[in-house]
Amino acid sequence: MTLETAPATPTRSGDSGHSPRRLALIVIVLALGGFGIGTTEFVAMGLLPNIAGDLGIDEPTAGHLISAYAIGVVIGAPVIAVAASRMSRRSLLIWLMVAFTAGNALSLVAQSYGMLMVARVIAGLPHGAYFGVAALVAAHLAGPGRRAQAVGQVMLGLSVANVLGVPAATWLGQHFGWRSAIAMVVVIGVVTVAALWKVMPSLNDMATTDPRTELGGLKSRQIWLTLVVGMIGFGGFFAFYTYLNTALTTLGGLAEWTVPIALALFGLGMVTGNIVGGRLADRLGERAIVIGMTVAAVALGLFALVVSTGWPAIIVAFLVGSSGSIALPGLQIRLMDVAHDAQTIAAALNHSALNVANAIGAAAGGLVISLGWGYRAPSLIGAVFALSGAAILSVAVLVDRRGAAAGSGTAVGTTG
Template identity: 50%
Template sequence: MLALAAGAFGIGTTEFVSMGLLNLIASDFSIGEDAAGRIISAYALGVVVGAPLITAVTGMIPRRRLLIILMFAFTVGNGLSMLGENYHLLLAARFIAGLPHGAYFSVAGLAAASLAPEGQRGRAVAFVGMGLSVATVIGVPAAQALGEWLGWQAAYALVAAIGTGTFVALWRLMPHMTRMPATRPTTELGALARPQVWLTLAIGTVGFGGMFAVYTYITWTMTEHAGMRPDLMWVVLAAYGIGMVLGNVVGGRMADRNLEIGIAASLVAIAIALVAFSVTSSEPWLGTLNFGIIGFCGSTLVPALQIRLMDVAGRAQTLAAALNHSALNAANASGAAIGGAVIAHGFGYSAPALAGAGLAVAALGIWVPTYLLRRQALRRRRGLF
């Protein structure tokens, strides 16, 4: 479990550190905020493409071996990011680095759930996800500080080192998971025929977009809009990370207690936190606190969506769990694009938060019929027996 969480730690570090270093990358390549935001979108699109593709064609590979292969690919992708000499090479490297992301979380989450006692699947999935949350407290600020000191390339070098350590840990500590059945591509693709899978993915894709509309441009927001010193940005990122750690724990328990209501509560909380940030983002420390609350609210949603996809996907759980990360990274790409467009049109650095709140409300509108349809289907099924 610790080895699995270490992989999540590395992935969380590389996913979020780019956002804190965008101003340095933009300065190096002489590009604006909108173009810099495409670096985030490139990684996210790698996840969106890689998660279903890799998962669908690797169902026959033993889970331990697949996790080790994915971590090797992750390490190579971040090594290439370190070597990106121009904007377009860096875009390609970030896309490659994102490819194993979703498949890793999918297989690691399913492995954790299969190892967990009955009734504690949500907490087991949250434990693996805790690696990502802890990354935002420790890994991201450390990589951010290293990037500020030695150049943004050093941050990706640190991630590659974390990936190497995780590769060794998985090799030595990961059990062979012989009880996890192999699946064929046709079985995994069966998830795509289930409406509840698509509806759950839609909730994640729309609802999580607001988080990244804010996070992608947080350095500019806090330094240009709130007037915070650039060397204190690690405090802002750590606040978000602490919120994610706490939210991940609460989200796992919410998923075990009441899955559907937990999803709705998370979406409402995200909307409220983002509206508040549109006001508090002009104040350095109040905005930092609010940013931490955004991290808390957003991370409560992830375990619930993961468990819900496992429940509605039938035998195609590996692909369904991977698609959850495709959905969240589609939200990453779209959120970065929406936030960049709002800023580019002159609405200011507080406006992406309001756009994000609108996305959370829209996701709540998707949740209502999704919940009602599933409840109706369960009632019909009980009536047959």
Template identity: 50%
Template sequence: MSEHTSRLTKLPTRGHLPHPQRRPLPRQTEMGRRRRPVAMLALALGGFGIGTTEFVSMGLLNYIADDFGISEAQAGHVVTAYAMGVVVGAPLITTLTGRVPRRRLIIILMLAFTVGNGLSMFAGSYGMLMVARFIAGIPHGAYFAVANLIAASMADPGKRGQAIARISLGLATATVVGVPAAQWIGSVLGWSAAYGVVAVIGLFCLAGLWHSMPHMTLMPMTRPSTEIGALKNAQVWLTLASGAVGFGGMFCVYTYISWTMTERAGYPEDMMWFVLMVYGIGMVIGNTVGGRLADWNISRSVIAAFLIMAVMLVAFYFASTVAPLAILLFGLVSVGGGILTVNMQTRFMDVAGEAQNLAAAMNQSAFNIANASGAAIGGAVISAGYSYSAPALAGAGLALAGLAIFIPTLLLYRRQLAAAAAR
């Protein structure tokens, strides 16, 4: 065969044109300045979807109850099923997937989240919906844990807190935009449509992660035994306790805010969306400020956040009959909560050693424990015959209790650092 004939045999024939090769994804160290903000935006979009589905269910319970012919108390178990998925999935996934590349894992988690919400949309029975909500909740905590660690790893020096705040900003923005929009769609087109909106958000997030997320080569792999090592760390447990107790103060009020505003302040029920929007704006402000404060001083920021929550909750109790002032103070409570969210997440990373994944997930567990306990404590106060604004005082007590746990934890940590430096 001649050289000319040999060259001809290598030319593509009709119907067998070569497929365009996908441009290989860069390693983390090769990521350009343009790709980083796109990747961060994709991660935050995932947080936006998760925040939307977590909070929108509370406003859809009456529609779900009517559709399946069940009581609103039974419909409330839908929220519990999601929370149980979070509590089970967060530590289990982060412990067992330490050797899975972070890019692959974050995509798998968002895929599972999207599937869970898609199943929620098509659930034809109460039991199927319960299962679907549990599935949707499983990747929640692990997603935030991995996303926050990815953001911290991609951050410029001295900007770790701000990078983590950008991911949390997705969740905070959901309370301002995502939840009201999805709830409105659910009220017009049926509750299942709201979960369909979340599934579409998940698909957009998947596309963004697939095309923008680099190979996270600077993030070390870990073994399950290494992650479980976090459970032997007193600082991890004490920080978890501080967050689980202190965050509960915010949920003491949030859970019963509709009754407080309508019964105590005489606020129109059809305007409650504005109250929740103010709360969401406060979370956005708290996350943004909290990221900068975390880069300044984490410990002082946590203390300040607890104090802001405690003071604003007490003020809310006394001002709960004056609607404009109550709404403002409710928003300021969420500012403290937003600051606390970012700084607690950052502190978990500092005290966890090599068990970064499990420790980061435990912050999500603390948040959901606080959600459940705060609602229960607030409900017990109301059941005891006190007014709808009384849970605010219980919430202030929880915020101060969280601070009372955190201060000795901080002193112990400083003593441990000093002892290690002296060796």
């Protein structure tokens, strides 16, 4: 079945008729893959000194390994979405996780900086496509009324990785060498491949497309506007996160040992936000995105006010994580809906946009600090970014509704 004959909104049929327990198991397996991806994406940040020492390079040079992964994500999402558009969604998920595991296995055995750079790019290539296809599958199986909740639950894998996966892998890397952290990710990848093979239904009732259709989605103004919402709105999120450590220790006067607590609370906030955001998006639609980004702006502004008080700022870090993540499920669902027949590339590009947001946020935070505005400034600029994201979304929705109204009026005039 091609997407031209499939409904734009997934419906329950065929593979969708699973028991709630079976659906929960499928979502858990999809989230497990996200857990592995999230762990490998962020663990390198905490192990840069170990990697640099082992490979005989300086730490700034080792930092390029993080950029290499991000490059893989940005490139891989659209390329894989187009190239694999005709592939069964079940097969695509499995092969994406195989590629992810292979990239990390190559990292595990890399003996040179150049080889490790290549391995990090390969590991990053499946990132966006996996999350995009996993979101489409989860929404399809959950059916109307629970799509955003299912997407949010899949995204929990990424959030839980920040709470459990990254700290665990970092501990392993510090005590047994950085390769042990990568070995942990490889094991997660192998388990996920086996679990996908075992529990994932055939998904024969789920539409596939073709490269021309997916590329056609890039002509959609609504897709690009929604991607910009992610790039700008979540850019503020990353401006805050990048400099959270230094803000707490220099302005808040907190000891280094408190930083992992702050990061864990931030991660727990992301978990909470994904759960709440999924429910809100199913009930309120696009308004959930505006609510999330607006509350995030308030939380970011509040952090700037209380950061010098120390421990209260750590509590606010939880609020920033939870409010920011509220918008994620709704943003993913909006991309899938406005994409119409090009849902795969749109869903995958969401994660390219979030990686661009990471780069934009880190750069903007660094810029305001270099201008002498201090370490409160990244959270304040983050608040501006979050409000800007909400404003851009409001404009996108208004443009979409006016376009729909104009089309309806044209149709009425033609037939009347």
